[in-house]
Amino acid sequence: MIHRIFTVTLIFLFNIVTCLPYAESAEAPSAAEPSTQEQTAEDAINRKNTHHNYRMDEITVTATKTETPAELLPVTAYTVDAKDIEAQPDYYMSNFGELIRDVPGVHVSQYYPWGPPWVHLRGTGYFIGRTVFLVDGIPVTPFVSQTINNNDIERVDVVLGPTSALYGANASGGVVNVITKSGQENTGFNTGTSYGSNNTWRSHTSIGDKTGDWRYYFSYNGDYSSGYKMKPVEGMVDLYRRGKTQYLWDASYESNSYDYSYLMGKLDWQNSNGVGFNAAYNYENLYLYGGQPGLVLNDDGNQGIGSFKFHAPVGNVAKVTASVGFQNLDRPGTNIKGLSMVNNQPVLNTTSTTRTEWTNNRIPLELQTDLFLTNSNTLTLGAFWSQEKEIRETYTISSGARTAKTDFTTDQTAFYAQDQMFLMDDRLSLLGGLRWDSWRFHDIFDQVSTPQTPDAIEKEHVTYRGGAKYRFNDVFALKSSAGTAYWPGTALWFYANTKSGMTWREANPNLEPEKTWMVDLGGEFTIEKTGTFFTVTPYYGEIEDMVSYRYDVNPAVSGGTIIRSQNLGTAEIYGLELGLEQKLTDTLGLFAALTLNHSRLKDSGANTDHQLRNAPDYWGSLGLRYLNPDLINAQTTLRVSGARYYDDENTDLPYFHMDAYQTVDAKIWRDWRLSPKWILTTGLSGTNLFNQQYASEIVYVDPGLSVQADINLKYLF
16 A cells, blocks of 8 residues: 555646756766866776775766756666676686675575576565666576676666566565776777686676767676585485485585686667667687586577667657667576485486576667756657577487477567656756566467366456655655566466476466565765765565475485475565765775565465565675875775575575675785886786685585686787
């Protein structure tokens, strides 16, 4: 009821104040162009060695559907930009999830190097169904998001709270938008290499520039490692003896190893009239050895993210933006019989059993028009369509026979509207958005189901988000927002039955969609004289008909698993997000974030009052950053997290009940001016310095202390 009243109030305000005067355009001012004078190495160094953490500086293209000055946003949003990324340690678990761990409301788990980061926002838990992932503003599936290498990331935007009205299904906790690099006048030519723990080599080469109306950026990155055990045998034997027999067969009998290669290209053009386009493609090749001879979890897989965007003003009254994307994923794997217990001892059987094929192709299209109704009011209208086709197959290696196949297509259609207003000389910001989504799951084939070609399923829903922010003065601002989210579920859970291999699936066509609502109220304090920025945001919400999945022991296959899905009751979520940036001296700054969270199940039978999986009661960080280009740069960060569970049953077992932890990470680096054009950068990073052994996600464990040394050479054009 609270969130409905809030939205009605916003709509009422829109109708009253549409014609009130407005001091500036609602469209963000364009970022200042770099100097056309010759760029020196000293200028480049001084520009990147400045204090900043997760607070947004200029504009965001994520928090709303239009470019908006960060200080005017009526929703809770943060940015980790290039300066922050430069100062962070080089993590062994190298992906964008590690870059945003210090943002209030963001909790990150890992099952690196097999999958993407598990980014959980505002205690909502399940990343696949409750976090939307974008790359350059275009929605991508979580596994495809792994295609982006950290060296190619310009910044990461995070929007907290249900945001389906702006960015579609799954946004129960919010949105993560990874913005890739574009060529700038100071990008130049970069090449370097890194070496670290677990015999990890990371090399990179990039080139980029801006010339006239054109910008370009091209890169190669390599990430090659061995020596890390994803699933230690001793831990999996312990689980086996406690009744969780399904995790032993593919335990890391030897060290895992992986070979990942990345390619990226991006081309931008914009003329003096504001007409422009950009085209980009990110590609990754993946090989992941499973830690047992013959077991290959990712056997020369390939995946990519392509996009093309066009934008043009229509006089002074509108702006039109059109985008199209292409995303592909191909992940083959080879399985063996693996480990089993014989006479109470693990015994390895390397006989090949099955080969799996997993492919996913998705094409998203979007057309958006921003109508400048007045200088104070921008109305955004848009349409979105995507088609996703997924195929999963299993073959017996000895005979070549196909034992399972699931093939389905998902069409999504959406229409949305957003109204954004800036009033009272920009002191008051108002936002309201509505979106209608429709899904159609069709052309379904499942080999072991009856019937093999079930009827199509259609679902539709309307979501909204509204917000208001009032800046009382240059020191204090108050903002509040409310929103809803909707998740129809995945076709895989509706249709897929698999009854071969070590991992079976059991379809549940009766799954109900998840529905989420949440409200928040936040305050921001900015004291320029003391270099202080403080934010506090309490939030409250619920997830109804929560979708949950289980990995059950398969009684028909020794050591096997059955994956099942179900609807639970309601999850009640509330908490408090705190963030602080404090300048201590000209060279030293402090940053801190703390999230106090309560996520519990209601009306869920035996699971009532249980903690929602992957939603600990607290997490946060405290860090110091020292920037002195003439001497040394350094950052150290303490990170903490409360205990959490992997399952909704709150199973109190190793790797299922993950203990609270505290870790310390650090980095030191220095930029050496070799000449007006050349910069040499050297650095040393250490993560988990006190070598805590804690489970980062179910049976995939943290590797403990990790160190990495870096050297990079840059030439400025």
